[in-house]
Amino acid sequence: xxxxYQIVIIGGGNAGLSVASQLLIKDKALDIAIVDPAQKHYYxxxxxxxxxxxxxxxxxxxxxxxVIPKGTTWIQKGVNSFQPEENKITxxxxxxxxxxxxxxxxxxxxxxxxxxxxxxNLGKNGVCSNYSxxxxxxxxxxxxxxxxxxxxxxxxxxxxxxGGAPHKIMYLAADYFRKHNVLNDIQVEYWSGGxxxxxxxxxxxxxxxxxxxxxxxxxxxxxxxxxxxxxxxxKFIGFGENNKDIETWVEFDMIxxxxxxxxxxFIKESTLANAAGWVDVDKNTLQHxxxxxxxxxxxxxxxxxxxxxxxxxxxxxxxxxxxxAQINGKQLSASYxxxxxxxxxxxxxxxxxAEFDYNNQPQETFPFDQSKERWSMFVLKKYVLPWLYWxxxxxxxx
Numbered sequence: 134x135x136x137x138y139q140i141v142i143i144g145g146g147n148a149g150l151s152v153a154s155q156l157l158i159k160d161k162a163l164d165i166a167i168v169d170p171a172q173k174h175y176y177x178x179x180x181x182x183x184x185x186x187x188x189x190x191x192x193x194x195x196x197x198x199x200v201i202p203k204g205t206t207w208i209q210k211g212v213n214s215f216q217p218e219e220n221k222i223t224x225x226x227x228x229x230x231x232x233x234x235x236x237x238x239x240x241x242x243x244x245x246x247x248x249x250x251x252x253x254n255l256g257k258n259g260v261c262s263n264y265s266x267x268x269x270x271x272x273x274x275x276x277x278x279x280x281x282x283x284x285x286x287x288x289x290x291x292x293x294x295x296g297g298a299p300h301k302i303m304y305l306a307a308d309y310f311r312k313h314n315v316l317n318d319i320q321v322e323y324w325s326g327g328x329x330x331x332x333x334x335x336x337x338x339x340x341x342x343x344x345x346x347x348x349x350x351x352x353x354x355x356x357x358x359x360x361x362x363x364x365x366x367x368k369f370i371g372f373g374e375n376n377k378d379i380e381t382w383v384e385f386d387m388i389x390x391x392x393x394x395x396x397x398x399f400i401k402e403s404t405l406a407n408a409a410g411w412v413d414v415d416k417n418t419l420q421h422x423x424x425x426x427x428x429x430x431x432x433x434x435x436x437x438x439x440x441x442x443x444x445x446x447x448x449x450x451x452x453x454x455x456x457x458a459q460i461n462g463k464q465l466s467a468s469y470x471x472x473x474x475x476x477x478x479x480x481x482x483x484x485x486x487a488e489f490d491y492n493n494q495p496q497e498t499f500p501f502d503q504s505k506e507r508w509s510m511f512v513l514k515k516y517v518l519p520w521l522y523w524x525x526x527x528x529x530x531x
Contacts, residue, residue, distance in 0.1 A: 134208060134228070135193050138166040140458035141222065141232040142455065143212055145169030145197055147442050147526065148238035148431030151449040152456075154202045154529025159457060161204060166230065168222070169239075170211045171197045171437045175266055176522050178442055181478060182515060184263040184389070192519070194266060212239070217424045234426045237405060237412050241294050241398045241432035241440060251390060252402055254362030260385035263302055275335035275387040276306045281318035282386030284310075285367065289393040290356045294432050294440045297475040297487070298362025299391040300330065300340070300417030307347035319377075322350045324369055324383070329353065332439075335495055335504045336477065336487040343479045343506075355381075357390065382447055396433045411435035417468040417489065419452045426459060428452050436471070438491060443474030446526060472496050476514045486509035 140156065142149045145167050150321060156163055174197045182188035201207045211225040217234075222230050242265060245252050254260040259279075261272040276284075284306060290298035303323060310316040323330075323344070330336040330344070331352065344351060354373035361367070367388055371379040396411050405421065407413035413422045413430035416436050421427035430448040432440040447469060454467035471491025478484050483506040488496045498501045503510070525531035 134206075136229060137231040138206070139164040139232070139460070140166070140234045140236065141230055142167045142236040142238065143169075143222070144238035144240055144431070144433075145171055145174070145201065145207070146240045146431070147522075148240070148445045148449065149236070150200060150202060150527050151445060151529060152236055152430070152452050153205050153451055154527065155453040156456065157202055157204050158529050159453065165204070166208055167205045167211060168202065168208045168224070168230070169197065169367075170209055170225075173197055173266075175199045176519055178295065178476075178514075178522075180263045180266070180269040181295075181301045183269040183307070184261070184276075184302045185309070185478070185481070186273035186277065186479065188515065190266065190270055195523070202521075202528070203430075213397050214399060215405055217404060217427060220426065226307050229484060232426075234428070234459055236452065236456065237400070237427060237429040237433065238431040239397050239400065239433050241394050243392045243394055245392045247393045248357055248360060248390065250347055250360040250362060251392070254360050255390075258362035258365060259385065260360055260362050260390065260391045261387065262392065263298060264392055271467045272302060274390075276309050279310070279319060279387050280315050280349055283320045283322065283384060285324055285383060285385045285388040286366075287357050287388060287390045288323070288325035288327055289391055290372075290394060291393045292440060293391055293394045295475070296439045296441070297331070297477045299325070299389075301478045302389055303349065304343055304347075304477075304479045305481065307349060308483075312481070313346065316347060320350065321347055322352065322383075324352045324355045324357065324367075326356050326375075327353060331477075331487070333489045333493045333494060333495065334485060336485055339485050339504050339506065340477065340479070351443065360388070360390070366406060400433055405429075407435045409435065416471065418455050418465045419448060419469060420455060420459070420465060428459075436469070438471040439473040439475060440471050441475060442522070442526075443488070444472065446531070447472040470496075476510065476518070477504050478511065478514065482508050482511050484508075484514055486513070
């Protein structure tokens with residue numbers, strides 16, 4: 134392994150690979166290293182559908198080596214620390230890499246341990262989560278086996294990847310219960326660390342109606358702190374003015390948990406981080422606010438938008454353009470407007486395609502009202518987007 138590269142990209146997920154591929158399309162002579170210890174690469178947006186029993190999880194995984202762009206050097210190691218003043222990173226084995234430009238895109242960290250009892254109960258006692266390859270299929274087992282009682286769907290108090298995922302599975306579950314004539318015997322509840330169901334009013338209106346038709350009870354300003362799987366109960370602590378520090382044990386027959394999330398520890402503990410622990414970048418240029426030859430995009434970046442694959446698809450070309458400008462001593466001219474998208478599955482064959490910018494203003498692709506539930510958009514989610522990801526996005530062509 135050589136020690137110096139023109140461009141070092143931290144992360145071999147959607148963001149890192151899209152940027153690497155697009156850079157090579159612009160200039161195949163670039164000397165690029167991708168740093169990521171992963172063996173496998175996952176198409177995670179389909180895990181909601183896996184949890185709803187309508188997608189094969191085995192089609193969501195490939196070997197990392199098969200998706201690394203040809204013409205790059207893959208360094209299959211983890212990162213320990215950054216030395217940005219010296220243009221260096223130190224890897225977990227103690228070796229160092231030097232770069233001209235650094236792109237930081239390691240994704241998000243799932244903090245399962247933050248909820249007492251969660252890890253020990255995942256995959257049993259009705260405790261499920263679509264947020265891992267191993268546990269997503271059990272979600273459908275829990276939904277399928279529930280005939281009466283209480284189903285809780287949890288959203289944490291932190292930002293998460295795919296902000297709609299914690300409630301998309303709730304809508305699918307409610308639809309499943311309805312189709313199997315058990316919805317009247319099941320109380321569906323949403324317990325969230327957020328302040329509202331969805332940040333954009335146009336789409337939230339539709340989602341509130343979806344909740345209404347399934348009699349879903351909504352609870353906000355609630356932090357999940359413990360799972361007692363044996364006794365099938367969960368402990369929440371309220372925050373905010375009205376329910377500050379109020380402790381509530383809620384009984385459940387099934388609970389879908391979304392783990393609290395953060396930037397990886399090696400980001401949070403570095404000089405690259407902002408006060409909240411994310412990579413401190415300009416929200417338009419994606420350039421670091423203190424180190425001009427460092428850029429960041431994707432879930433670990435401090436960009437104030439929802440953390441989605443659709444956001445990355447718009448961030449990647451901006452990052453590529455500005456990285457090349459930085460290398461060539463030119464002014465950074467590409468700008469990202471905060472576009473993100475959330476395909477909100479509201480039932481089997483129903484989807485609301487939310488698209489919006491930094492100001493939570495809709496930025497819709499299609500010439501119709503996307504706040505309406507549509508079968509065509511469900512088809513897009515289930516069939517078109519997975520193909521687009523593997524065939525076009527990762528190779529840098531979309």
